[in-house]
Amino acid sequence: MDDDAIVDLFWRRSEDALTECQTRFGAYCRAIARRILNDEHDADECVNDALLRAWNAIPPARPNRLGAFLGKITRNLALDRYDLAHAEKRGGGAVEIALDELGELAAITADEGEITRVINVFLRKEPPENADIFVKRYWQLRDIRDVAAEYGCSESKITSLLFRMRARLKKMLDSEGLM
Amino acid sequence: MTNNNTSFLRAIGGIDEELIARAQLAPEGAAGVSESAPHRRTRGAATWLRWATPVAACLIIAAALALPQMFGVSSGGGTTPATGMVAGDGAPGAVPDAAEGLHPSTLEDITGLPTGDYTWDDGGVNADRLATNELRFLMRTYGRNDAAVRASFAIVKVESVQSFTEDGEILTEKETGESFTTDGRAGQIAECGVLYDVLGDGIEMPLKIKQYLYGGCTSDEETNLLRVGGVYVLPLSKFVQDEAWGIYGDLDCLFEVDDEGLIHSHSMWEALNKYDGKPLETLWSDIEYLSEHPVLCSQFAECIGYGFVLESTGDTLKLVQPLVGWDDSDLSSYSAKLDADGKIVIETDGFNVFRPFEGQTLDDVNAAIAQIEQYIAG
Numbered sequence: 001m002d003d004d005a006i007v008d009l010f011w012r013r014s015e016d017a018l019t020e021c022q023t024r025f026g027a028y029c030r031a032i033a034r035r036i037l038n039d040e041h042d043a044d045e046c047v048n049d050a051l052l053r054a055w056n057a058i059p060p061a062r063p064n065r066l067g068a069f070l071g072k073i074t075r076n077l078a079l080d081r082y083d084l085a086h087a088e089k090r091g092g093g094a095v096e097i098a099l100d101e102l103g104e105l106a107a108i109t110a111d112e113g114e115i116t117r118v119i120n121v122f123l124r125k126e127p128p129e130n131a132d133i134f135v136k137r138y139w140q141l142r143d144i145r146d147v148a149a150e151y152g153c154s155e156s157k158i159t160s161l162l163f164r165m166r167a168r169l170k171k172m173l174d175s176e177g178l179m
Numbered sequence: 180m181t182n183n184n185t186s187f188l189r190a191i192g193g194i195d196e197e198l199i200a201r202a203q204l205a206p207e208g209a210a211g212v213s214e215s216a217p218h219r220r221t222r223g224a225a226t227w228l229r230w231a232t233p234v235a236a237c238l239i240i241a242a243a244l245a246l247p248q249m250f251g252v253s254s255g256g257g258t259t260p261a262t263g264m265v266a267g268d269g270a271p272g273a274v275p276d277a278a279e280g281l282h283p284s285t286l287e288d289i290t291g292l293p294t295g296d297y298t299w300d301d302g303g304v305n306a307d308r309l310a311t312n313e314l315r316f317l318m319r320t321y322g323r324n325d326a327a328v329r330a331s332f333a334i335v336k337v338e339s340v341q342s343f344t345e346d347g348e349i350l351t352e353k354e355t356g357e358s359f360t361t362d363g364r365a366g367q368i369a370e371c372g373v374l375y376d377v378l379g380d381g382i383e384m385p386l387k388i389k390q391y392l393y394g395g396c397t398s399d400e401e402t403n404l405l406r407v408g409g410v411y412v413l414p415l416s417k418f419v420q421d422e423a424w425g426i427y428g429d430l431d432c433l434f435e436v437d438d439e440g441l442i443h444s445h446s447m448w449e450a451l452n453k454y455d456g457k458p459l460e461t462l463w464s465d466i467e468y469l470s471e472h473p474v475l476c477s478q479f480a481e482c483i484g485y486g487f488v489l490e491s492t493g494d495t496l497k498l499v500q501p502l503v504g505w506d507d508s509d510l511s512s513y514s515a516k517l518d519a520d521g522k523i524v525i526e527t528d529g530f531n532v533f534r535p536f537e538g539q540t541l542d543d544v545n546a547a548i549a550q551i552e553q554y555i556a557g
Contacts, residue, residue, distance in 0.1 A: 028203070063196070064196065065196045065197065065199070065200040067199075067200060067203055068196035068197075068199035068200045068203070069196060071199060071203075072192060072196070072199070075192050076189070076192055079185050079188060079189055079192070082185060083185055095185065095188065098188065099184070099185070099187075099188070102187060102188075105187055106184055106187045106188070107184065107187075108186075108187055109184075109186070112186055112189055112190040112193070113190075113193070115187065115190035116190045116191070116192075116193030116194070119190060119191060119193075119194060120193075120194060120195050120198070123194065123195075123198055124198075124467075125464060125467055127286075127375050128201070128205075129205065129206070131198055131201075131202070132198075132201060132202040132205035132206070133202075135194060135198055135199055135201075135202035136202050136205075138188070138191050139191055139192065139194055139199060139202070140202070150206060151206055
């Protein structure tokens with residue numbers, strides 16, 4: 001079933017929409033949440049919460065890209081849980097590693113919306129493949145090793161590519177007065 | 180030391196859904212992977228040639244169907260256009276030696292050959308290299324039906340070349356899927372890998388670029404020929420319904436990347452040769468900007484070509500009224516007028532791919548034109 005058909009199910013208030021979402025996007029969303037939370041049970045709960053949010057949002061929303069829509073909700077919910085929990089639990093998870101890697105960028109305190117705007121501009125100026133790798137690493141929070149395997153290249157190649165991209169992004173954020 | 184501030188990650192969370200969705204599919208399902216064998220239309224080429232100004236060299240790119248490995252591309256799978264990577268028929272990890280086909284990490288990593296220090300000798304010939312003096316005029320989409328043409332730019336690396344003589348016939352129809360002939364002219368066929376392209380679709384790997392040496396127009400044909408190991412940023416054009424890309428007009432070797440990654444335009448035009456000696460990324464970022472603003476490029480260029488009334492003020496042009504009456508040619512058929520709200524209304528035969536500035540006011544259009552003028556000036 002394609003995205004439009006599933007969205008139609010939401011609009012008709014058919015609970016089959018949730019089943020279809022689980023089938024098509026469950027694993028994808030669960031993987032995003034698991035990388036952030038490092039916990040299967042929490043990840044499952046996140047996905048269920050995300051589906052509930054989607055149920056409440058559609059209608060009136062009619063997302064064009066349902067996978068990205070659900071992934072975003074899941075990611076935000078997982079980060080909420082992470083923030084709630086990290087005072088007690090920390091270390092070793094994908095979030096910590098990504099934040100370490102992002103270094104100075106992660107310390108920016110500017111408005112999130114502004115940062116997002118610049119990131120979107122930045123990614124659209126990058127070659128598509130670079131942008132995809134950036135999204136895989138920092139949006140999906142995938143391991144560098146995992147991404148390198150997917151592209152059939154060395155980890156150092158991906159590490160180097162991301163390093164240079166971060167430097168260019170920092171420069172752009174700096175030029176926008178956000179650093 | 181770990182930074183526990185997740186606000187930057189939340190900001191990343193706002194990345195456009197289009198980018199997220201694309202990354203979901205990449206690399207094996209990247210958008211733009213052609214699913215069918217190229218279908219070529221020689222009729223389109225004939226129309227274009229009829230329209231085009233005389234050229235010193237004519238270049239045709241044919242997307243290869245099933246060619247041996249080249250530029251890190253295995254014959255065992257399809258390719259993701261512009262990446263040189265095998266789309267493959269198995270898991271991503273099964274990609275053979277794909278690291279070789281991965282984009283260079285950055286544009287700074289791309290280098291070509293030492294370039295000759297020459298400028299095209301235009302000799303007063305009314306060729307595209309004379310008529311096309313700005314990048315934006317190379318980003319055009321125009322025309323109608325199968326004569327409609329779209330534009331792109333690609334960074335290509337030449338892997339091999341095969342020369343042919345005036346009597347020779349190198350490619351057969353079977354080999355290319357199209358009945359190219361040598362047209363009684365000498366030239367060469369270059370096989371190229373595509374490192375990047377701004378459209379990211381439809382350009383398959385490897386590409387075959389055929390160059391004819393017409394002779395008589397210019398005195399520099401030999402310098403036009405693409406060289407093995409050379410890296411070029413080429414303006415491409417193709418008919419909307421065609422699979423074959425060609426280099427725009429006679430703009431061979433516009434632009435060349437040297438062994439230090441710097442640009443050589445070989446152009447007499449300041450708007451093009453201003454990139455000479457600068458890093459590739461300087462040129463490429465401008466190309467990307469222009470490709471994202473079709474209203475500022477193809478529509479504007481189209482208006483110059485097809486009768487919108489423009490007013491020149493110093494170095495800038497301003498649209499002052501739409502076309503009156505019909506422009507009816509092989510390439511376009513429409514009339515334009517303003518409705519009661521001052522918005523441009525286009526009347527066409529229904530098959531135009533191009534409907535210049537439709538639904539916009541003259542003020543909207545002029546604001547857009549001013550925006551690109553400012554960018555170009557800056």
